[in-house]
Amino acid sequence: MNSDISYDPVSVIDEKEAIGETAKIFKDIRETMNIPLITSIWRGLAEIDDSLKKIWTIARPIYETQNPEKKLKEIIEEIKLPLLPKLTDDELSKNRLAPKDWEDILIILKAYNRSNGMNMVVLHSIIKQNFPICLNIKKNKKKKIIWPVLRKLQKKEEIKPKIWQLVCNVNSICAPNGTNSHVATLWRHLAHWPFFLEIMYIKLNKLSEERVLQTLLFKTQKYLQESGLLIEAKEYFNNDLSSRAYSIIKNYVYEKDKVIRMVVIGFIMQKWIEKQKIFALNN
Numbered sequence: 001m002n003s004d005i006s007y008d009p010v011s012v013i014d015e016k017e018a019i020g021e022t023a024k025i026f027k028d029i030r031e032t033m034n035i036p037l038i039t040s041i042w043r044g045l046a047e048i049d050d051s052l053k054k055i056w057t058i059a060r061p062i063y064e065t066q067n068p069e070k071k072l073k074e075i076i077e078e079i080k081l082p083l084l085p086k087l088t089d090d091e092l093s094k095n096r097l098a099p100k101d102w103e104d105i106l107i108i109l110k111a112y113n114r115s116n117g118m119n120m121v122v123l124h125s126i127i128k129q130n131f132p133i134c135l136n137i138k139k140n141k142k143k144k145i146i147w148p149v150l151r152k153l154q155k156k157e158e159i160k161p162k163i164w165q166l167v168c169n170v171n172s173i174c175a176p177n178g179t180n181s182h183v184a185t186l187w188r189h190l191a192h193w194p195f196f197l198e199i200m201y202i203k204l205n206k207l208s209e210e211r212v213l214q215t216l217l218f219k220t221q222k223y224l225q226e227s228g229l230l231i232e233a234k235e236y237f238n239n240d241l242s243s244r245a246y247s248i249i250k251n252y253v254y255e256k257d258k259v260i261r262m263v264v265i266g267f268i269m270q271k272w273i274e275k276q277k278i279f280a281l282n283n
Contacts, residue, residue: 058237075121084271166198167191
């Protein structure tokens with residue numbers, strides 16, 4: 001087996017179940033990053049000694065600037081995402097999603113793409129630049145995003161077995177261990193719409209078979225290494241993270257099949273829905 005995420009996104013702490021300092025940090029992450037949810041990297045770190053607090057202390061000043069958002073936009077533009085094919089006549093005949101469903105799916109994709117994308121940019125820069133302490137960093141007043149209420153993130157046991165198989169199938173695309181890979185939280189959140197998972201599996205799997213996705217993952221990985229976010233820092237931390245926490249973060253941002261994979265696939269799906277918005281709102 002190839003290397004998978006060293007924690008299981010399905011079983012790590014639910015942000016709604018967090019208490020004490022962990023709950024306070026989660027709240028601060030949401031407010032600072034301007035996101036409506038906590039993705040699994042932070043929830044995974046919360047279960048490893050004081051790694052969550054240590055990493056968030058370093059990362060927070062970087063997220064307070066507009067630099068991660070600008071760098072993420074730059075990367076997405078640079079790698080030139082393909083547009084997935086439109087729905088076929090057969091797929092259209094099977095569509096039971098109302099316009100509100102498509103809108104809800106798009107909101108979830110935007111939330112995860114923003115969170116995963118900014119995490120990819122910032123945590124990669126922290127690891128590459130040896131844990132910088134950003135002193136006198138210029139903070140930008142950012143426009144607050146008003147997120148609508150997202151559909152509930154279901155636990156595995158709340159998802160019907162047939163739908164869970166769909167989740168595992170689409171999660172397997174470019175994943176290290178195929179259908180046995182840990183399930184990225186985005187797919188679990190999209191389990192409310194089995195039809196969408198079916199369609200995405202077909203269309204994304206074709207991109208994988210044609211090696212288009214793999215090329216995009218490599219381009220993103222290379223761009224991060226060569227032109228990722230640079231931080232002006234006057235001091236650097238001595239890395240005192242546990243070996244497990246350090247390994248989790250490094251693998252998360254350095255390996256193509258971790259957050260890079262979810263950012264690329266997530267933005268491909270977002271682009272597809274946005275381009276078909278007329279369809280989505282009128283069918």
